Amino acid sequence: MDPTMLAADSVHSARMSRIEIRDLSKSFGDLAVLHQISLEIESGSFVSFIGPSGCGKTTLVRVIAGLQAATAGEVRVDGDSPEEARAHKRVAMVPQQPGLLPWRTVRANARLLLDINRAANPPDAAEPEALLREVGLGDFMDAYPHELSGGMLQRVSLVRALALNAPLLVMDEPFAALDEITRAEMRALLNGLVAGRGVTVLFVTHSIPEAVALSDRVIVSSPRPTTIVADLIVDLPRPRARDIDDEARFVDLCAQVRHALHGAMRP
């Protein structure tokens, strides 16, 4: 019996994250980026954000992750402020660039977030090595980042975040720099990894199929100042097959997202 599985099951309810956003606005000086956004995100759901470039998706997830203060409005992560959630390591980030430290091995890089601010580590932190094996990097534990491909680097970055066993996972275009084939692979891998872990995932992307294939919900935003123009439920069953792209419902949902996106861009 895999001990990490057991731990994950027994604490599910405790390690899930509900997000409430009320009238959130954010400006940089005179530049209004987010405008009175209100949103509720269920624990354990996978939510994608899609919108025109520069509309403020990164800003939104950075505010939710407690990395940037809001100008007005309120954000609650499990009832706490984002700063509080961050201080307790309840938010795990997967940035666009994997940003592994070149002097650390794959194993040590996967441990990085556990090595920092140790006092806030959860008692049930996952075992990075087991996760590395799970993503197929079992033979590369002692390799250095320069010896890895882009997809492999991003898998380490994913493990680094998952190892925290944080209830909220924030991913800002994590696969944007990867080629099409690797992207499809990462998509399947991510679907498998978050299934059964009960984490809430906020996923920023520019790819409509990626958003639909991964999410329970796709949120489409307008150009700056950002408001939410569509909030679509993805009712595709899970677990999702690799060839889900061919299904009629998938194609239909993608079309809906595309129309919402185009509608938002040509008011």
Added chain:
Amino acid sequence: MSRRLVAPIFGMVTLLALWESFVRLFDVRRFILLAPSTAVRYLWRFRSDYLSAAWVTVQHAAIGLLLALSVALLIGSVLVSNRFLETAAQPVLTLIQVVPWVAYISSVVVWLGSGTAPALFMVTVVCLPAFIFAAVDGMRSVEPSTLELMASVNASRSEVLRRVRLPSAAPTLFTTLRFNLGLALAVAYYTEGANFSNKGIGAIGRRAAADNHADRLWAAIFAIAIVGVGGLQLLALLERTLLHWHAAQRTESV
């Protein structure tokens, strides 16, 4: 591998052979240029004197370098998080760099007396600016996304410094260390000569020059050269072990 070993030896042997034949053919005055064979023979004859002198000089240079490096890391860590202080420090450090250290060495000797103190002080001060610039540059070279990742788990300032900024600065610091090694030896040699002590290769060289003793002077020059080459080899070895990840990155990008 064999080229990396054979080529430098070939270069050195050629230089020494040309030098030796030049001195013999043209009968150069001993003090101006001594045949390497004569210098090496003298060095060998008084090897224990030169060895103990070299040990003193090595200590002056090495401890001075380490002091400079430690102080630079301390000051650098402060400057990297404070733009105002960094801008304030800039002219001071540049001043230390541009004013020739030989100009104020007599005052330092009068202040600190003879022996080890002025040598360590001079080496530390002269090597400090380059180390500070390297430390600040290196620590700043961290990707903003890496800093953001650290912030996402509420990393403390000292954790960021220790886990990310210092290792990031290591390659630049090593490059500067190599450059500063030659400087440190020069400063140590000169200060030993100028501070009325009779310790260190610099002291031997100074007295030999005053006495017009060519053999002793050129043996001192060879001794300091050997120390320098040895130091560089040691640094190369350290760099290969500690920064293997960086070397590998570099060769790949070439």
